[in-house]
Amino acid sequence: MNKLGFELITIKEVKIEYPFLVEREGFDYFEEWEDQDFFLVANGNVNFEGNFYLDLYEDKEKKWLTNILNLSLKEIDTRRIEGILINGDFSINGTIINAEGDYGPYIYINGDVACQSMLLGGSYVEIKGNVKAKEVVMTSYNHGNFKCEGLIEAPVFIVEDHYTIFAERKNDLFYYNDKTDDFDAKNECEYDEVSGEDIISAELRKHLDNPLIETFEELKRELEFGELILKQNNPPAKNYEYWHKRVLLNYRDLKLVPKEFKTEELCNLALNSSYHALPFIDENLITVEFCDKLVGKDGFAIQVIPDEFITKELCFKAAESGTMLRLIPEEYYSEELILLVFKKGKHQPDINDVPSEFITESLLEEYVKIGKGLWLDKACKENEMDKLSILKKVVDSGIEYLDTVLGNHFSKEIVDYAFSIYGSKNKEEWNKYVQKHNVKFERLGLKY
Template sequence: MHNSAFKLITIKEVKSQYPFLLDHEGFDYFEEWEDQDFFLVSNEDVIYEGDFYLDLYEDKEKKWLSNLLNLPLKEIEKTRIEGVLINGNFSVNGTIINAEGDYGPYIFINGNVTCQSLLLGGSYVEIMGNVKAKEMVMTSYNHGNFKCSGIIEAPVFIVEDHYTTFGERKNDLFYYNDKANDYDSKNDCEYDEEFDEDSISIELRKHLENPLIATFEELKRELERGELVLRQSNPQPKTYEYWQNRVKSNYRDLKVVPPQFKTKELCELALNNTFHALPFVNEEFITAEVCEKLVEKDGFAIQKIPSQFITQELCLKAAESGTLISLIPHDFYSEELILTTFKNGKHQPDINDVPSEFITESLLEEYVKIGKGLWLDKACKENGKDKISILKRVIDSEIINLDAVFGNHFSKEVFEYAASVYDNVQNEAEWNKYVEKYKHKLERIGL
């Protein structure tokens, strides 16, 4: 049986035809389904060619579903599908994929499941029979649940921070379950200082077709693509064009590109997309010119630049391009650099990120002029500065700065001082505009 096995039926009909589901915890787990919403249902065994996608809320999967059901995409887009029910066995020659870790539809399979691999994330999945995978069963992230009443049989079985329960298991290559902690210690993860993350064990890596895969996240990305991942499966050799397409769609995949394909051209392709690819670029391809180009394009790139290429000039370029002062090494701080960062930043400047030795009155004055100065009071108290004196000097500098002062630091004392400076014939027109603009604040303080 192929695609025609599936039909969309309302949740009201599901409750009527399959009343036993009402006793299952995962059925309408959050009690937010509507009777007019839908389930994808097959009342018989299903044999499917290719990868089968469970993330039915996502745009890509909606296109896949429209082809599966031979329905217009517009109709699928306006249809709320809350679950998948297969009242029989489910056989897929590809991978069953629930890649989204935070959420997913409810899945109930009243039979056995066979597949290439099974990847589960945020869905609540119940399988009443056995699961047999050619390569791998992997469940990941604690927003999901997986209950298998039978045997999970797969060369590799990984439970990574996921609520997974099962009757029995048969896994002859590798087993890891950090929820149950019932696995061999040699299968445990190890901390990778270079990338500041846990890396998978050597025991698992030696079974993988690509030994550069070092984390569960990287392994998940392979499964999301429906790839064969085990060496024993003898998958088809990859080409340069294959890796080029991978890197185009996700810069992180540059990290797992085999050396023979990881060319300067490929690294440049990744860097043209985002500076975040820089840690995965070969050292011989990283030059001062490359770093400067990245920082000029996006000041936030400074956080990824290797220390040997960071200079005062490069930090200033980052500040001019827009970045956070906290991303720049303290050794290169100066008042000019801090103010340039504040003036060109995409976000409100945070004075809390500035070391106390740079908190001068002139810096605080410019801080008030630049933006909201949200932390002015705190910065003054912590560094022994007089807030009112700073605001008065800002007022003295130009009448145009009254917006910054009145808008964010309004008080009777501040207004009266501003009036003493600008409430005169010379500034009458401009002063009256500010009085009108802030009349509601004036009324609140009785002026």
């Protein structure tokens, strides 16, 4: 037991001491708990200072839990915690955070909850009483469940693709629920074709302290940090050091940085993490040299380079650095560029990315030599080319290509042809390939 009243007890003990839990739907929902696993239990009301983290499987939260339970990290790691039970009211001056959308422990609170905000994701959460939040109650992603038998009172209440059930609600500023569609039409999101994002309603954005927040994902990240987000609550001002830390943790947060703090240093910090930060960079920082350096570091960065900076030379640099053909504008395609992408790529060459006007026998020959030629059949049929003729030319190019031909395009016809070329004059090498692919030879009853 600790000063907050929490203790770890086994599930076997939970079943004995709190038998009402066993009948709850969320209790051992997937029927995979063991009696020797644990619950974090507080048998009575809890008053808590700071944020309360529900993602007890994660490393950061385990470190947080060491302070709650006065246990070492090693001791925490040896205990599998499947749930949290608060057998009473739960009052907290921070945010209740279940940031992980895919999973989380089972949570049962046998009373009322009062908090700054509450963010729920993949956990199965049941609250017997009412929930009163100073700012936001948000549930997100369809792997989670939330059942509140009482009133949810919060200025902002958002249900985003989540199984959320409640008896009543009171939300003065904003309500959105895409599972029930029982909200005001003006609160609906708008799809942005340029970014491919659902942009949150202007009705919600007008209440946010940071006007740069545009999506629910961005809003969730604020809640994950336990931030005050509503104008009406006068959130504390944030300085450069704060934003430096945020961007260091997640390059996407560069988008949320106010103009006065978005320095070249901060932009470079984000780009060092990922080229995907480029759309959040101020336009005056993007130069030819800047793009050249970015693509030279990672060819996949070509996909975020503004059109006005893309040149033939930059496309070749992207190919040299390793990229995918589909990321390069088609106007710059040539057989030379296509083959360079195939040779330098980090994955198997995909002939399906090549427009039909660039499909030639010479291109397909090189395609087979470079990789496995996985889609050679398809390419030949669609472009009315003879596959066997192409494979024969590959064989003619050198005995070293027999491995890829026999390994990926084995047939009696191509084996006969290869034998006619190398069976006598390179008998020793030929026999090595026969031995390596012996199973295929035996399957067709071929003997050489």
